[in-house]
Amino acid sequence: MKQDITLIATAAMGLESVVAQEVKNLGYDPRIENGSVFFNAPVTAIPRCNLWLRTADRVKILVGQFEATTFDDLFEATKALPWERYISEDGAFPVQGKSVKSQLHSVPDCQAIVKKSIAERLKLKYGLASRMPENGPLYKVEVALLKDTASLTLDTSGAGLHKRGYRVGQGDAPLKETMAAALVLLTNWKPDFPLIDPFCGSGTIPIEAALIGQNIAPGFNREFASEGWNLIGSSKWDQAFQEAENLANYDQKLSITGSDIDHNMVSIANKNAMEAGLSDLISWKQMQVRDLSIKENNGYVITNPPYGERIGDKKKVGDLYQAFGHVMQQHPSWSVYVLTAFDEFEARYGQKPTKKRKLFNGFIRTDYYQYFGKKIN
Template identity: 75%
Template structure:
């Protein structure tokens, strides 16, 4: 097979440009569509992208793309693709699917047809008379049909890339690690700048900031499905892990603080930071946001405060925003970035944002309010 592949880095809605910027920094040219970033790259990009992409959800290998308005077309076009170049004889290949605005709207039927077509192709190529064993490495196939255009891909990540491997505890509504990293990447924060998250919960935003600050690859502490794929040379993984170690800047000093009103969350944050190997790099404090005291001239405050969406919580959230606004009004040199679904945030905070960006925190539509500090 060719040493070049077409890769898809999937992204949460609103984060496509962040993911695209990360892919470009790795040296690959991209095209951007809703929810995904496409790029052609050497096979060696699969380990690198899985290890380095902070804001992407997954990295998929595109096997083929074609129009299909009948089940026969879907079957034949799928069977014509070179699956034997990717899936071994004993490989396990479950098929998931989705269909949007397409003639073939029955997802279970599409999955079944794609599964059968791949199996027939592999049995023909490997000379297997009966059923394929499917006892080997995992190749999660996805059939995605949008406006009758079918895209077939294999997920190279395994577990979603937000599963960094350091979260051993969490609160009720934890922020995904990929979103937390994106919130930091959407700012101009540099490792030398003070950094505060006064609503740290289980510590995700400060931990992701520390990983960014020391240029530690977010995937350094986990495994990927594609590590077991025979067509990816072992040396590609070895070289990728060597790059991760070479580029990490463990000597970079950081001034990062996470605080929360709940002392239990502070203990969880400490445990998570220790698991990530950052135990001594982040300061943790149990306190409410209204007691925040900042004495440094310049810095960045990034937070994901309570949204006040449950009955009885709206007034409490409004009070938090009001108190924070009063504190930060006295610190015009600080940049403030707040993610919330609270529709009257600017009114309660007491200042119109320099910019706001629509993002989805899971299925919740939020705005990322950005206040740019005037540096002293």
């Protein structure tokens, strides 16, 4: 039996190349499509990728892909796939679906047909006369139709990979952990340099930076849907967790600070850091951005300040950015990275960026402004 399988690391729009680089760093050969990174790998990649991918949304197995313009096509092609390789005899396999620009546009019908087809295949392979028991491990199946091409996948992650397990509190507009990690990875920050987030909110960027700085696997403190799958086996999961523990650099010293004007958010950020086991690595301060005190050279600011929706007053946001720009212009050795949807950011900050990258924070189109500091030796 062929050992390699095709995996898909799903990604937020604009982050595909970041996810692909992470996949490559794990030793696999990625191929990018819209919102997805495909790669062939042994089953050991499932626990490794779930544990290590900081910016991916989920890790899925591509079971099969084929053209389907009729329900008969969908049924027969689904039944021809080797579902018994993945789903155990007692496995529960709910089916989700979506259809875009396809003749088979009724998603409930597609779900029902795929469910019936998989069940018939599994009953035949396992020699069952009655219905599948479905009282064992969970295997979430998705049938996705795009322009009459059906893709059938299994979700190995369970809860989205942004759910690291440390968030005990959050504000009104929290930044996803996966996006926060991407903001750090899109810089050339190294753990030897100081890092500040002056609009830290619930602390996601400083916490993700600390995880990156000490090379701690982001999924180390959570569970995954595929941990109980026979396909992988508990020993491979144990090996992946042990690898993560061995590669963590808990002795790496860090200088990371998060500050916010709201003392309640600073308290929440501190609690989140404690839950992540990073309370000793990050300093938290309640202050306005105009009071930001920087004493070191060659540092990094990575931040996701209010856009205006959260404050509701465009002038206040503009004044906030103006004060922020005034502070940072006094520290030219610092590199500044700002994710915002505020359309007057450049004018109010007072400086054109070295680079700018379009990203989507949820469904909000944003720009990632990048100002490279002039390093002092």
